[in-house]
Amino acid sequence: MKFLQKLPEQALRILVVFVILATGMLLVRQFVIPADMKDMTLIQTATMEREADKEAKYAGAAVCVQCHEKQQEIKRGGYHRDLSCESCHDAAQKHADSPTEVKPVSPRKRDYCVYCHSYNASRPTGFPQINPDTHNPRKPCITCHNPHNPKPTQPPRSCAACHAQIERTKAASYHAQLACTVCHTTPEKHKTEPRTVTPTKPDKREFCGKCHSEGKGAKGVPTVDMATHGEKYVCWQCHYPHMLGGI
Ligand code: HEC
Ligand code: HEC
Ligand code: HEC
Ligand code: HEC
Ligand code: HEC
Ligand code: HEC
Ligand code: HEC
Ligand code: HEC
Known part of the structure; x- marks a missing residue:
């Protein structure tokens, strides 16, 4: 009990309040x-029964395929291969049970596709994104992209189609005038099969030195002494090349 006397008065008060609250809760x-509200197994069973009683709404992709092999075949080879049928056609168990009476919805309007494809900085790099205000406005997306295999009619013209965030930061940096391909040799196939063929990335200090080493730089290009500046580190450990605004 002696240590209680050593405590500051405020702490003692808080302790008293705490003890009262804890005792109250226990009581x-x-x-x-009531006893049945404290029994965890009872609570769990009740929840499970309630959920199991709900009408099953999603049929699952395996069910759709039984009658729609053609759509599945088209989708399998395309960019939407990982999307389930019902992520677009909504829960369709009722349709699977009585196909001619209940028709599932088909998202034909632009706003549905935009849900996943409008530009959003938090999406992973390389995820195909567009600006719906400028990307072929007004026409429904499905006039040009088959929803089951949304291959564009031609490869994207700019890197920004899939690297919009990098494009945006670069546009405001010292390197705004440099094309992406100055630093990344990009095989044409990267634009249609981005994950199978990737562009090169600079891997040595000398790469930046082509423009920035003393004596070599073109007019107006700031230069550094390659031997001492930054020494053993690669340049982009200190200068993120897409976002140069000084560090
Ligand atoms: C038992 C067979 C069967 C199953 C299972 C089935 N469908 Fe169908 N589906 C049909 C038939 C038949 C039609 C054509 C109905 C008509 O045009 O009268 C159809 C039509 C459709 C249509 C076009 C609707 C329209 O507006 O014309 C869509 C979309 C569709 N199904 C999606 C699905 C999805 C998604 C699933 C899985 C959840 C699914 N189907 C499961 C038989 C099936
Ligand atoms: C990205 C969204 C999306 C996904 C995923 C998707 N669909 Fe569709 N589907 C559509 C749209 C949009 C239409 C309407 C196309 C049109 O009207 O030209 C459609 C049309 C259909 C039709 C009508 C006939 C046709 O081919 O146009 C059927 C049947 C169908 N889908 C079944 C399926 C099945 C089965 C799956 C899964 C294997 C699936 N869909 C996956 C968006 C999707
Ligand atoms: C639920 C999210 C989702 C919806 C809704 C969706 N997509 Fe996609 N889309 C994806 C994914 C995932 C990929 C594949 C991305 C990858 O391969 O990295 C993709 C890829 C694409 C591509 C890229 C092809 C390429 O060249 O890289 C196009 C075009 C596309 N979708 C168009 C559409 C259209 C049109 C619709 C509406 C009918 C639509 N998407 C609806 C998720 C979605
Ligand atoms: C008039 C035809 C047309 C319409 C309508 C259209 N697109 Fe495209 N889309 C294209 C073409 C062509 C390309 C490739 C060239 C480019 O980048 O402009 C493309 C590229 C894309 C890409 C980038 C894919 C890639 O390979 O990088 C996405 C994502 C995309 N479209 C989604 C959509 C969505 C979502 C809609 C509706 C809001 C839509 N498109 C409407 C023709 C169209
Ligand atoms: C159709 C969409 C698409 C287009 C268009 C595209 N990219 Fe990519 N890019 C991707 C994807 C997806 C990845 C990620 C690949 C991975 O993580 O395996 C990627 C990765 C990269 C990488 C990193 C490679 C690595 O090894 O880390 C670079 C660099 C790159 N892209 C540059 C470019 C340049 C430059 C252009 C334009 C000339 C371009 N990309 C056009 C989708 C695209
Ligand atoms: C001045 C040279 C330079 C330019 C211009 C440039 N990059 Fe890069 N990029 C680099 C370097 C260096 C790396 C490697 C960074 C690292 O490894 O940390 C890189 C990395 C990448 C990566 C891998 C992911 C990441 O963010 O590190 C992608 C994707 C990429 N660049 C795309 C692009 C695109 C798209 C453009 C044009 C909008 C572009 N780059 C312009 C030098 C450049
Ligand atoms: C093709 C030539 C070229 C290459 C390659 C290049 N740069 Fe640059 N860089 C420039 C030019 C031109 C400017 C100045 C633009 C201006 O001031 O308007 C610049 C500006 C800079 C600046 C800003 C300097 C300041 O004044 O603060 C830095 C830092 C820089 N670059 C780093 C790099 C790095 C790191 C690399 C390698 C990944 C690289 N650069 C590759 C041409 C190049
Ligand atoms: C250890 C971090 C570090 C590394 C590595 C590094 N830098 Fe720098 N760099 C800086 C700092 C900090 C500044 C700004 C202060 C200064 O001017 O010294 C700078 C400034 C610059 C400038 C602007 C000079 C001016 O006169 O305005 C250029 C150009 C540059 N760096 C290019 C490079 C290149 C090219 C490499 C690779 C060979 C590189 N840097 C490596 C930290 C680094």
């Missing part, structure tokens, strides 16, 4: 709450 649990 309520012991005498007020």
Whole structure:
């Protein structure tokens, strides 16, 4: 009990309040709450029964395929291969049960595709994104992109189609005038099969030195002494090349 006297007065008060609250809660649990509300297995079973009673709404992709092999075949080889049928056609168990009476919805309007494809900085690099205000406005997306295999009619013209965030930061940097391909040799196939063929990335200090080493730089290009500046580190450990605004 001696240590209690050593505590500052405020701490003692908080302790008293805490003890009262804790005792109160224990008493309520012991005498007020009915026994069946404290039994975890009872609660779990009740929840499971309630959920199991709900109408099953999603059929699952395996079911759709039984009658729609053609759509599945088209989708399998395309960019949307990982999307399930019902992520676009909505829960369609009722349709699977009685196909001619209940028709599932088909998202034919632009706003549905935009849900996943409008530009958003938090999306992973390389995820195909567009600006719906400028990307072929007004026409429904499905006039040009088959929803089951949305291959564009021609490869994208700019890197920004899939690297919009990098394009945006670069546009405001010292390197705004440099094309992406100055630093990344990009095989044409990268634009249609981005994951199978990737562009090169600079891998040595000398790469930046082509323009920035003393004596070599063109007019107006700031130069550094390659031997001492930054020494053993690669340049982009200190200068992120897409976002140069000084560090
Ligand atoms: C038992 C067979 C069967 C199953 C299972 C089935 N469908 Fe169908 N589906 C049909 C038939 C038949 C039609 C054509 C109905 C008509 O035009 O009268 C159809 C039509 C459709 C249509 C076009 C609707 C329209 O507006 O014309 C879509 C979309 C569709 N199905 C999606 C699905 C999805 C998604 C699933 C999986 C959840 C699914 N189907 C499961 C038989 C099936
Ligand atoms: C990215 C969204 C999306 C996904 C994923 C998708 N669909 Fe569709 N589907 C559509 C749209 C949009 C249409 C309407 C096309 C049109 O009207 O030209 C459609 C049309 C259909 C039709 C009508 C006939 C046709 O081919 O146009 C059927 C049947 C169908 N889908 C079944 C499926 C099945 C089965 C799957 C899964 C294997 C699936 N869809 C996956 C968006 C999708
Ligand atoms: C639920 C999210 C989702 C919806 C909705 C969706 N997509 Fe996609 N889309 C994806 C994914 C995932 C990929 C594949 C990305 C990858 O390969 O990295 C993709 C890829 C694409 C591509 C890229 C092809 C390429 O050249 O890289 C196009 C075009 C496309 N979708 C168009 C559409 C259209 C049109 C619609 C509406 C009918 C639509 N998407 C609806 C998720 C979606
Ligand atoms: C008039 C035809 C047309 C319409 C309508 C259209 N697109 Fe495209 N889309 C294209 C073409 C062509 C390309 C490739 C060239 C380019 O980048 O402009 C493309 C590229 C794309 C890409 C980038 C894919 C890639 O390979 O990088 C996405 C994502 C995309 N479209 C989604 C959509 C969505 C979502 C809509 C509707 C909001 C839509 N498109 C409407 C023709 C169209
Ligand atoms: C159709 C979409 C698409 C287009 C268009 C595209 N890219 Fe990519 N890019 C990707 C994807 C997806 C990845 C990620 C690949 C991975 O992580 O395996 C990627 C990765 C990269 C990488 C990193 C490679 C690595 O080894 O880390 C570079 C660099 C790159 N792209 C540059 C470019 C340049 C430059 C252009 C334009 C000339 C371009 N990309 C056009 C989708 C695209
Ligand atoms: C001045 C040279 C330079 C220019 C111009 C440039 N990059 Fe890069 N990029 C680099 C370097 C260096 C790396 C490697 C960074 C690292 O490894 O940390 C890189 C990395 C990447 C990566 C891999 C992911 C990441 O963010 O590190 C992608 C994707 C990429 N660049 C795309 C582009 C695109 C698209 C453009 C044009 C909009 C572009 N780059 C312009 C030098 C450049
Ligand atoms: C093709 C020539 C070229 C290459 C290659 C190049 N740069 Fe540059 N860089 C420039 C030019 C031109 C400017 C100045 C633009 C201006 O001031 O308007 C610049 C500006 C800079 C600046 C800003 C300097 C300041 O004044 O603060 C830095 C830092 C820089 N570059 C780093 C790099 C790095 C790191 C690499 C390698 C990944 C690289 N550069 C590759 C041409 C190049
Ligand atoms: C250890 C970090 C570090 C590394 C590595 C590094 N830098 Fe720098 N760099 C800086 C700092 C900090 C500044 C700004 C202060 C200064 O001017 O010294 C700078 C400034 C610059 C400038 C602007 C000079 C001016 O006169 O305005 C250029 C150009 C440059 N760096 C290019 C490079 C290149 C090219 C490499 C690779 C060979 C590189 N840097 C490596 C930290 C680094």
